[in-house]
Amino acid sequence: MKRDVPLIGFIYGLLLPVLGLMAMYLWWGKGLHHLNFNEFFSRLSSDHEVLARVLTMSLLINLIPFVYCNYRRYDYSMRGVVIATMLYAVVIVLLKFVW
Numbered sequence: 001m002k003r004d005v006p007l008i009g010f011i012y013g014l015l016l017p018v019l020g021l022m023a024m025y026l027w028w029g030k031g032l033h034h035l036n037f038n039e040f041f042s043r044l045s046s047d048h049e050v051l052a053r054v055l056t057m058s059l060l061i062n063l064i065p066f067v068y069c070n071y072r073r074y075d076y077s078m079r080g081v082v083i084a085t086m087l088y089a090v091v092i093v094l095l096k097f098v099w
Contacts, residue, residue, distance in 0.1 A: 005073075009080025012065045017088060019057030028054070052096040057090055 029040035044051040062085050069078035 004074040006076045006080035006083070007083075009065065009069060009074070009077035010084050011080070012077075013062055013084025014016045014079040014087075016061045016065065017055070018059045020061035021054065022056050023061075024058055027071050048095045048099050055088065055092050055095070058091075059085060 002016075025040050027035065029035040035043070044054060062081055066078060066081050069075070069081060073078075
């Protein structure tokens with residue numbers, strides 16, 4: 001299978017922040033405030049400011065496939081990662097300033 005395809009980078013760019021969100025739950029929800037899974041996500045759904053902050057931090061994991069694609073010269077896959085990151089950024093801006 002060809003790896004230098006924008007769809008591959010887009011899928012990585014969409015799915016990896018979910019892992020980053022789980023890491024934020026383990027660090028912030030379970031570690032600092034001793035919240036269980038349901039309490040953590042109910043707090044995120046009720047407070048959009050906190051949700052925007054957590055999503056912003058979870059997007060940092062997209063640096064890994066971005067740097068990997070840059071190192072391997074997978075320019076089209078890197079475009080997919082950037083497009084997925086920009087979609088998340090639009091959602092974050094909407095959460096922070098509109099909703």
